[in-house]
Amino acid sequence: MTKERLRRYIWLKQECRQLEAYLERIRNDMSVVTSPRLTGMPHAKDPKGLDEIVIRYEEISDKYEKQLRIYQKETIAIENAILGMRDPRSRLILRYRYMDGLKWETIADIMHYEVSSLYKMHGQALRELRNIP
16 A cells, blocks of 8 residues: 555545535436426427436446446555554554545644654554555
8 A cells, every 4th residue: 555545545535425426416317307297288208308318317327336436445445454554553643644634733733742753653654554455
């Protein structure tokens, strides 16, 4: 596990939330598009237009779901790597920094360490993490 992969975590999680919201919106739009009109008024059928809309929604939905699975798999790999570390202090530092996106000063306040001490512990944590796939 590399520092670059860790840095991607927070962005992957945000994109997962965004894709989940898009998928929900697509599902809601599809229910509106495909639900029958119960107005009692006569209306012309538009099978061609409706079919095209449904196909486009299904295609984009499939792409979003595929991308979401890729992102979820990567975030789980990062979380498992951190969980595989022996030192709880190292796990905390990495979670605060890469999963929560906190600044070093904030982490130092939370953990009651000097920032310089955190840098040293962070380096040790990264060395340990490199040995975890």
